[in-house]
Amino acid sequence: MDIRSLVSVVDDDESVRESLPDLLREFGFAVQPFRSGEEFLASEYAEHTKCLILDIAMPGMSGFDVQRELKLRKQRIPIVFITAHKDETVRKAVVEDGAVACLLKPFSDTALFQAMCAALALQ
Amino acid sequence: MELQAKHSGEDVKRLQRCISDLISTMALPALWSGGDPSQIGRTLIDVLHRMLHLELIYVNLKDPQGEPGVEMARMDSSSSRAMPPGEVGAMLQQFMGNDPQKWIARIDGRVGDRSLSFVPLQLGLHGELGLLVAGAERSDFPGPTEELLLRVASNQAVIALHDFRRRNEQKRQADELDRRVAQRTRELAAANQELELSQQQLCKTEERTRMIIDTALNAVVTMDASGMVTSWNKQAETVFGWSSDEAIGQRMSELIIPPPQRMSHENGLRHFLATGEGPLLQRRIEVNSFRRDGVEFPVELEVIPLKVGDDWVFSAFVRDITESRRAQEKLRQSELNLRQMTETIPEMLWSATPDGAIDYCNTRFLDYTGVAADEIMGDGWTRLIHPDDVDAAAREWAACVAGGTPYRVEVRAIHASGNTHRWCVMNALPLLDKDGCILKWHGTVVDMHDWKQAQETLRHTQAELANLSQVMTMAQLTAAIAHEVNQPLSGIVTNASTCLRMLNADPPNVEGARETARRTIRDGNRAADVISRLRALFSKRQAATETVDLNEAAREVIALLLNMLQRARVSLRSELADDLPLVAGDRVQLQQVIMNLVQNASDAMIDVHDRSRQLLLRTRRDEADHVCLSVQDTGVGLDSQAASRAFDPFYTTKSGGMGIGLAVSRSIIENHQGRIWARPNDGPGTTFSFCIPRSPSSEFVEVPPNSSRGSAANSPAEVARNL
Numbered sequence: 001m002d003i004r005s006l007v008s009v010v011d012d013d014e015s016v017r018e019s020l021p022d023l024l025r026e027f028g029f030a031v032q033p034f035r036s037g038e039e040f041l042a043s044e045y046a047e048h049t050k051c052l053i054l055d056i057a058m059p060g061m062s063g064f065d066v067q068r069e070l071k072l073r074k075q076r077i078p079i080v081f082i083t084a085h086k087d088e089t090v091r092k093a094v095v096e097d098g099a100v101a102c103l104l105k106p107f108s109d110t111a112l113f114q115a116m117c118a119a120l121a122l123q
Numbered sequence: 124m125e126l127q128a129k130h131s132g133e134d135v136k137r138l139q140r141c142i143s144d145l146i147s148t149m150a151l152p153a154l155w156s157g158g159d160p161s162q163i164g165r166t167l168i169d170v171l172h173r174m175l176h177l178e179l180i181y182v183n184l185k186d187p188q189g190e191p192g193v194e195m196a197r198m199d200s201s202s203s204r205a206m207p208p209g210e211v212g213a214m215l216q217q218f219m220g221n222d223p224q225k226w227i228a229r230i231d232g233r234v235g236d237r238s239l240s241f242v243p244l245q246l247g248l249h250g251e252l253g254l255l256v257a258g259a260e261r262s263d264f265p266g267p268t269e270e271l272l273l274r275v276a277s278n279q280a281v282i283a284l285h286d287f288r289r290r291n292e293q294k295r296q297a298d299e300l301d302r303r304v305a306q307r308t309r310e311l312a313a314a315n316q317e318l319e320l321s322q323q324q325l326c327k328t329e330e331r332t333r334m335i336i337d338t339a340l341n342a343v344v345t346m347d348a349s350g351m352v353t354s355w356n357k358q359a360e361t362v363f364g365w366s367s368d369e370a371i372g373q374r375m376s377e378l379i380i381p382p383p384q385r386m387s388h389e390n391g392l393r394h395f396l397a398t399g400e401g402p403l404l405q406r407r408i409e410v411n412s413f414r415r416d417g418v419e420f421p422v423e424l425e426v427i428p429l430k431v432g433d434d435w436v437f438s439a440f441v442r443d444i445t446e447s448r449r450a451q452e453k454l455r456q457s458e459l460n461l462r463q464m465t466e467t468i469p470e471m472l473w474s475a476t477p478d479g480a481i482d483y484c485n486t487r488f489l490d491y492t493g494v495a496a497d498e499i500m501g502d503g504w505t506r507l508i509h510p511d512d513v514d515a516a517a518r519e520w521a522a523c524v525a526g527g528t529p530y531r532v533e534v535r536a537i538h539a540s541g542n543t544h545r546w547c548v549m550n551a552l553p554l555l556d557k558d559g560c561i562l563k564w565h566g567t568v569v570d571m572h573d574w575k576q577a578q579e580t581l582r583h584t585q586a587e588l589a590n591l592s593q594v595m596t597m598a599q600l601t602a603a604i605a606h607e608v609n610q611p612l613s614g615i616v617t618n619a620s621t622c623l624r625m626l627n628a629d630p631p632n633v634e635g636a637r638e639t640a641r642r643t644i645r646d647g648n649r650a651a652d653v654i655s656r657l658r659a660l661f662s663k664r665q666a667a668t669e670t671v672d673l674n675e676a677a678r679e680v681i682a683l684l685l686n687m688l689q690r691a692r693v694s695l696r697s698e699l700a701d702d703l704p705l706v707a708g709d710r711v712q713l714q715q716v717i718m719n720l721v722q723n724a725s726d727a728m729i730d731v732h733d734r735s736r737q738l739l740l741r742t743r744r745d746e747a748d749h750v751c752l753s754v755q756d757t758g759v760g761l762d763s764q765a766a767s768r769a770f771d772p773f774y775t776t777k778s779g780g781m782g783i784g785l786a787v788s789r790s791i792i793e794n795h796q797g798r799i800w801a802r803p804n805d806g807p808g809t810t811f812s813f814c815i816p817r818s819p820s821s822e823f824v825e826v827p828p829n830s831s832r833g834s835a836a837n838s839p840a841e842v843a844r845n846l
Binding site: 013016022104 | 614618620621
């Protein structure tokens with residue numbers, strides 16, 4: 001396994017799974033994309049992930065469901081939510097629930113980088 | 124002569140002793156009041172042993188709940204070895220046999236080395252309360268007075284046991300009696316102190332017996348064979364209103380028997396004296412009695428004849444049962460009232476036992492279903508329910524009965540007219556006692572068929588109206604579009620950022636940059652696709668053409684949005700023209716426009732707090748025979764620049780808006796060969812209006828889906844001209 005910090009990206013949208021890992025690798029992270037929350041939770045990467053980038057609206061488990069499941073497992077992985085829905089109440093709710101940030105798609109590379117730094121600083 | 128005098132002297136003594144014993148026996152209930160069966164048994168044994176000098180007394184008192192009863196026995200100490208009561212009972216059973224029907228008045232048997240005579244007495248009419256057996260060695264046992272005393276004593280025990288079983292009433296009376304006995308005893312103690320100084324022992328004894336009989340529960344009166352009153356206790360004074368002094372020496376029948384029955388009383392007395400037959404004697408009967416003030420009242424009464432020498436003495440024990448009769452009557456009346464109410468109330472009512480078996484349905488229920496009551500009782504009610512609903516209803520009922528929870532189901536129930544089923548709500552609640560146990564279920568059935576059908580129709584209409592995206596509010600539509608567009612946009616931005624970083628690296632990662640640039644272009648095309656799909660949603664749809672009553676269409680929209688408007692605290696007024704011609708077009712599309720205008724007007728007033736939020740929807744027919752509809756608000760208003768751009772796609776003044784609603788509305792109205800415009804009010808707010816040509820006739824008119832916009836005159840310039 002790569003000794004760089006592992007970032008997992010969970011999004012049902014293929015273009016996000018293609019583009020976001022490339023950008024994160026440019027930042028210097030090791031990246032593993034997943035098409036669903038179930039796939040991520042079942043993988044061996046789940047316990048080594050240092051930061052989780054998580055889409056909110058997905059078929060099957062939503063981002064909230066994944067966050068809740070991790071809490072139940074007592075796995076404290078910093079989470080950066082990404083969403084295409086502009087909804088201030090949802091954003092507030094997830095941050096209050098322990099997420100590092102909630103980024104509205106499309107987001108700039110600077111915004112993403114700041115959120116990543118905040119997430120990894122937590123560890 | 125002297126012998127005769129001595130003889131009669133002994134008779135008098137015997138009579139005095141007998142009366143004294145009798146009185147003591149009669150007073151037993153006072154001693155027993157509030158007591159339990161074992162106390163009753165013990166006292167009974169004590170008293171009889173003392174009075175009759177018995178060698179053996181055995182009492183077996185049964186328990187009403189079938190628990191082991193109370194068994195006790197006393198044997199004279201000089202007689203053989205002491206035996207436990209159970210053994211005595213077994214021994215007696217050997218002498219007497221098991222069948223009480225075959226018992227004779229006197230049974231002989233041997234106990235140890237002595238032969239005894241036994242008198243068995245059943246307690247209660249059929250021995251249901253127990254058994255009393257008295258035994259003595261004397262050959263003349265039992266003599267007439269002994270038999271009388273035994274009978275009276277057992278009778279009193281029966282009364283006491285009955286009273287014990289009716290504990291609540293007994294308790295109340297016992298408390299009262301205790302108080303009085305205590306008071307009497309105190310008075311007696313005081314009187315005794317005085318008497319002791321001056322009077323003989325006999326006087327004290329007489330006084331005591333009088334006191335005891337006065338405290339007896341019942342009125343006790345006696346008369347001689349000629350029908351004259353010979354004694355009259357305190358309780359009798361209270362019950363009949365005559366004092367003891369007034370009563371003694373009077374004819375009994377004239378004092379306490381209502382005039383119509385006096386004759387038969389006197390005849391009965393004569394008949395008994397002549398033949399010894401008295402069908403009403405020695406048992407409890409309920410008759411009417413007569414008070415001094417002439418008022419008749421019900422009593423429970425037992426008359427016991429007693430032979431003293433050659434003369435008969437009759438003792439009557441009388442209890443006033445006016446109160447208990449009154450309570451019974453009140454209960455009956457209240458039941459009658461309840462029944463009358465359940466039968467006249469205009470609802471269908473039923474009740475069930477705690478285990479869920481129906482035990483009552485009122486007449487209205489029976490009339491409604493046309494089914495006989497006995498067919499519904501128990502679990503017969505299920506035959507009233509439609510076969511498709513019966514399983515669920517019965518399952519729910521079983522669950523509610525098991526858990527004691529309220530029952531509520533909607534079922535189709537049979538209706539008497541033509542064997543049809545109608546929708547009903549069945550409700551039931553359990554009546555609980557203080558421990559939470561179910562005493563009874565009470566239920567109703569309410570016919571809601573018409574209401575349910577009206578709802579069904581309404582739902583159907585709403586579903587029709589809600590078809591596809593037409594009722595999707597602009598806010599929802601906006602959010603959906605934003606999501607669709609933001610997704611590829613996110614890819615574009617991320618890929619572009621990556622591309623830049625790869626190119627800026629040293630050395631530049633040209634291959635990676637080329638790949639990300641390719642993806643950027645692909646996502647850009649995807650975004651464009653989203654937009655064209657949206658456009659298609661609104662333009663390619665084939666318009667349905669029919670004749671539309673715009674008033675009716677507007678009313679439906681208002682009904683649909685009324686809740687939303689109330690939440691937004693907007694008061695809506697409509698002025699719909701009576702003479703409005705029909706228009707040709709797509710009803711649902713036109714309703715979408717109306718809905719959009721009303722929604723916009725409401726949104727425009729969201730920040731209005733210093734005046735009322737009023738919305739006026741108007742329809743009219745204009746000079747050119749067009750049908751016009753306008754929506755006027757008292758909102759923030761549009762400036763002229765905003766008004767001129769209001770119908771441009773993606774122009775919005777709302778924070779959550781996408782600027783699509785009015786553009787779509789314009790395209791719909793133009794498709795109907797009409798025009799739409801906005802105009803500031805004289806006061807605050809804006810009025811949005813549209814006009815479309817009336818339908819040429821009642822025939823359907825084809826509206827080309829992409830009709831020319833040239834004549835529709837709705838360019839920004841046109842809008843500006845209308846301002």
